[in-house]
Amino acid sequence: LIHKKPIGYQLINMVEEKSKAENMVKVEVKFKTIENNIFGFEVDAYDKNKTLVIDPLVLVYSTYLGGTDFEVGLGTTVDSSGCAYVTGYTQSDNFPTESPYQGSFDGDSDAFVTKFSADGSSLIYSTYLGGSDYECGIGIAVDNLDCAYVTGITSSDDFPTENPFQASYGLYHDAFVTRFSADGSTLVYSTYLGGSDGNDWGKDIAVDSSGCAYVSGSTQSDDFPLESPFQGSHGGGLW
Secondary structure, three states, rough: EEEOOOEEEEOOOOOOOOOOOHEEEEEEEEEEEEEEEEEEEEOOOOOOOOEEEEEEOOOOOOOOOOOOOOEEEEEEEOOOOOOOOOOOEEEOOOOOOOOOOOOOOOOOOEEEEEHHHHHEEEEEEEEEEEOOEEEEEEEEEOOOOOEEEEEEEEEOOOOOOOOOOOOOOOOEEEEEEEEEOOOOOEEEEEEEEOOOOEEEEEEEEEEEEOOEEEEEEEEEOOOOOOOOOOOOOOOOOOO
C-alpha cells in the first residue's frame, strides 16, 4: 500500500474573482511515524487562525496477492527504482508466479518472494521458496544490484540450498538465508542457519554496500553457529 507525499495548504485572503489556486498558500507536510503501524503528520509553521487542509492524495497502487488458499505477507522492501519486494508464506498451489526460481508449491506451506513493477501493475518475478515441509519468509532486503535477500524459518530437510554455509537441516525450525539473482530466476546462495537441539528463527535481514548480509532472530540451540562472538554461550529461555 503506497500513498504519495501529502499536500498541505491554507486559503488566505479569499477573493471571489481569484481562483482557488491563486488564494492557496502551501504548507510543507510529511508523514511521521508515531509508533508501530501508527502514522501522523509533521507540519511546518502555518496560520493557526485559518483552516489547514492536508490532502494525502490518492493511492499509487493497492492490490491483493494470493491464490485460493491462505497467504500472509510479513516482510517488504523497496529498491532505488521504486519496485516493491514482498515475502511471507502461502498455502496455495496457485499462488501467482512469474519467471519463478521455483514454480510449484511443495509442502505444508512455502515461503514466497515477489517483486512488483514500480507502478504495481505487473510482477517482475514471483516464486515459491521451500521444501517438502514448512517454510515462512519473514525478512527481506535488497542490495544495489537489485538482488533480494530473504530470511525466515524452515522445517524441511530438502530446503533449496546453493553454495551454503550450512548444508544440512538441524532440528525443529532452522533459520534460512537466501540471496536471489537480480531477475529472481536463480539462487546466488541459500543456506540453513541453526543448531541441532532447538528452534532457530531468522526474523530480520539487512545488506551493506559490499553485499554482506546481516541477520537477526532467535535461537534455542546450544550449538548455534558462532564466530568471534560477543556472547559465546546460550543463556537459556525459549526465544
